[in-house]
Amino acid sequence: MSDARMETSDNGYVFTAHWFEYNAKNLWERLIPQVKPQKILEIGSFEGASACYLIDKLGPEYPLEIHCIDSWEGGIEHQTRGVDMNSTEKLFHDNLRLAIAASPNPVDLVVHKERSDSALAKLLSAGKAGYFDFIYVDGSHQAPDVLFDAVVGFKLLRIGGTMAFDDYLWAEPLPGGKDPLRMPKPAIDAFVNLNLRKLQLLNAPCIQLYVQKIAD
Template identity: 55%
Template sequence: MSDTASRYELSNNWFEMGARPVWEALIPSIKPARILEIGSFEGASVCYLIDKLGAQQALELHCVDTWEGGMEHAGLNMGAVEQRFDANVAKASAAAAHPVVVHKHKGYSDGQLAKLLVEGKAGYFDFAYVDGSHQAPDVLCDAVLAFRLLRVGGVLVFDDYIWGFGGAACDPLNAPKIAVDAFSTMYARKLAMLNAPCLQKYFQKTAN
């Protein structure tokens, strides 16, 4: 069991099985200081970033989530999920050697990301992780707004690229892939794809 999984109150191993194996090499190489996360759930990925980077540098993290859950979270007590997020992030931040500031943006991502743009944070972030709603129209909106908020040279990550609600019978509009493909096609001249497993997609922003 990893340090992240053992130190925090987590109900699943989604992060451990998905992003973590890639981030073990990626995050130390890019050392992001300003991080945007869309879809935070219990805070596994944020706590990993605080543990990994907070020992070496100050961090500013912005976490966007409704804490209402999506169709794949039916039956979950999302109030308890949010409480675990708060407790996990507080524990990680308190243990960090350098200052860690976590901004919690509770609400739908289109409004919260637009608000960040209005506040002057275009080109502000070093790293953006898109793992919120898995419905294609929402993913496309998150992608475009996250791109605007990311600095040139920053890294944009999409989780669950080939995830499908309902398995083989999945409606493609209820899955991220079609949105990520559309975004990466439209922004092809402003992105460089980074190597990653097919479960996720990683891009570096090369131009505004």
């Protein structure tokens, strides 16, 4: 990770990846005030941009409980680009410390440093079914992983809660073209289609997809 790519925000956060800032943040400016989550589960945290946003946005209103799942091993796309995931993990912790220190209300941050399949199974076995208000699926881009995160994550979501999927149209650039097993969309579509009686789609642009749970 090159220092030349680092940018410091007005809040003192340091990021090298700016996708959330330039794309998702504008969408969340409308979404988050509507769902007003207090118990949040994030699958895939990287440098902490989305978690810091949630703390900055919601921390002035009420206490928060945020669970962040990330192995900080990186996906295939990070490994092929040689991303320094140790530095990425350090930035996550540095940024979250700043966000929590600045929050007017307490923030209970729980970091699960492991693969999402393991972490989600542990949360489920710990009695967290129907516990979370908001779940952000932004971990592995491999279709089987995304499908697992969606299915198990949905069990952890309360009725009335919202699940957000990032990278709905993302596809890894490959010499032979798109591989449906290495992109989120086929998995997200399968999950939505198989749970049509348990969820409703919320208005959202194609860059992300949002669903509200209406039944177990």
